[in-house]
Amino acid sequence: MIENASLLSKHITHGVYVIAVANGAEQNAFTAAWVMQVSFAPPMLAFSINPKHYSYKLLKEGGECTVNVLGQDHLAIAAHFGSPGVKEKMTTYPWRKGKTLAPVLADSLVYFDCKLDHLTEAGSHMIAVCEVIGADELNSGWPLLYAQTGTMDNSSELYKR
Template identity: 30%
Template structure:
C-alpha cells in the first residue's frame, strides 16, 4: 500500500511554500566567484548541478537582485568551489549580505581567466559561461568546464533545514 499526501493540509504555490519544501531538501554547498571591474565577487549556492558530461557543463541559479549578479551577468568565466564541512563559516560569509567576502579570514588567489579561486576547498572548477536563462527573479547560468582540481581533502558541506552541516554516517 502506498501513502497518499494529505490533501487537507496542502498549500497553494507561493515563495514560502517553495522555501518550506526545499528546507527539507539536503543540497551540497558551493561558492561561485567571478571578477568584476571593482574586484572579486562571489556568493554561496546550493543550486549547483551537473548538466552534461560531453561537453562538461554545470548550472547554477543566481538572483537578479543579488550583489554578485551585475558581475555574473557580464563575465565570461566563473569559479565554482565545492565546500567541505570544515568551511561552514566561509559558506555563511559568502551567503551574508554586505559581508567583506574576500577579506580575512578568506584565503584566495587569482586563478586562470582572472577567476578568484578559494583555498582549502574540496574541489574547484573554472567555467566559461555559455548562457544565462531567465527564470523568474533568477537566472540559470549554464557554463562549460574548462579546468579544475578535485584533489581537496575532507567531507562535503551540505545545507539542510536552513543551516550548514556535515553528513552523518
C-alpha cells in the same frame, strides 16, 4: 504560492558552494546551493543566481566564474559569503589563481573554472549555464550539505514574498 513551498529548500538535496566571479579586476563571491552538472560533453554546470546579487552583475559582464565546493568544516565560510553587507568580503579567506580571472577559494575541497555559456530566466532567479574548463582537488573531506546550513539563508522568509 503553494502551501509548504519551503519544504523545497531543505528536502531537495544540494551541496554548498562559493561561486566567485570577476569582471576585469573587479571580483566578488557568493554562497550558492542551487548548483548541478548539466552536461558530460562538454562538461557543464548550471546554477541559479538572484539577479539582484552584485555577483550577478559581474558574472553577466565578465562571463567567468569558479565554483568552489565547501566541506563539512566550512559553515563559517558559507555564512561569510552568503550574508548581505559583509565587510572585506574578498579579503578574509585566501584565494588562488585559476584558469580565468575569477579567483579560486584556497580552502575549498574541489574547484571548477567556468566560462559562462548562457543565462536563462527562471522565476525570481536566472540560471547560469557554464562550461567547465578546469578543475582540481585542493583539500580532502566530505562535502557540506545545504540541509546542514539550517536557517542561514533565511529562505523560509523568502517564500512568503
